[in-house]
Amino acid sequence: MSKVVKLSAKDREKSEKLKRVFLEAEKVIVGQEAMMRGLVTGLLARGHILLEGVPGLAKTLAVRTLARTIHADFSRIQFTPDLLPADLIGTRVYNAKTCDFSVSKGPVFANIVLADEINRAPAKVQSAMLEAMQEKQVTIGDRTFTLAEPFIVLATQNPIETEGAYPLPEAQIDRFLLKVVVDYPTKEEESVIIDRNTTGEEIKVPVVLKPADILDMREAVDGVYVDEKIKGYVTDIVFATREPADYKLELAHLIEYGCSPRASISLIRAAKARAFINGNGYVSPDDIKAVVYEVLRHRLILSYEAEAEEVTPDDVINQIINKIKVP
DSSP states (O other), rough: OOOOOOOHHHHHHHHHHHHHHHHHTTTTSSSOOOHHHHHHHHHTTEEEEEEOTTTTTSHHHHHHHHHHTTTTEEEEEEEOOTHHHHHHHHEEEEEEETTEEEEETTTSSSSSSEEEEEGGSSHHHHHHHHHHHHEEEEEEETTTOOOOOOOOEEEESSSSSTTOOOOOOOOHTEEEEEEEEEOOHHHHHHHHHHHHHHSOOOOOOOOOOOOHHHHHHHHHHHTBBBOOHHHHHHHHHHHHHHOGGTOOOOTTTEEEEOOHHHHHHHHHHHHHHHHHHOOSOOOHHHHHHHHHHHHHHOOOEEEEHHHHHHHHHHHHHHHHHHOOOOO
């Protein structure tokens, strides 16, 4: 059982501001609560988010809406097979009058970067994106530029279309804090979607937060208490992906490679952010369970046997969660 630690009055006020972000987003986005929570979790936990779903499920709209509630620099990059690294990070431009080069910065120089259909760009573009995501910097020519904080990449990808698409490198996939699978709306939600999108009127969303507010909230999230038993619970979950037999799990034939220590770090960070969003000053086992699928599903590399048996990463994670003892 986690130690009960309450947020300070100041931190509670910060958490309450997030509720307004969700309320404003709901004016535009119908349903998709998990997607919006995932995006906000990424902002608070300093992590990038990968949204996967078929076209038309409001992935791009959700990112745009979140950006509108935050008075921050926002840019959208449409990834295509002919995209070049310079289109992403910028390039050096020669000035004939002064006979020297100046730097023209690319769209990655923003607080919130929407990488639309990220799996459509070739490897050299992904390498440039990887430096930005991991190091929070880009290199143009012989100069290195630090990206302004907060910096977060919110990427989308289509799981069903393979023509003109490139599988993302495992090293880059591992840099995403969460992989959120976006599902279809319910009948009731779809009826509301139709009503809102057939009037010809644009739903305006006010600014709720500033970049400085996000940085303040991140400090509060860092202070969320994590009990030693919770840390042990997290390490057991991650180790069970590497050595399932040690936990009496018959999963070894399904897992090619288990999760790295980055998975453990990401689980704690995401759980801290979720606790803060809920107004709590401590991480509970429920917080871990709420984020474990989104944190681990893209980090588990399954075997060919798992693919043949149509076993998904979520199926494997589900077996692990059901087996590992909850503190």
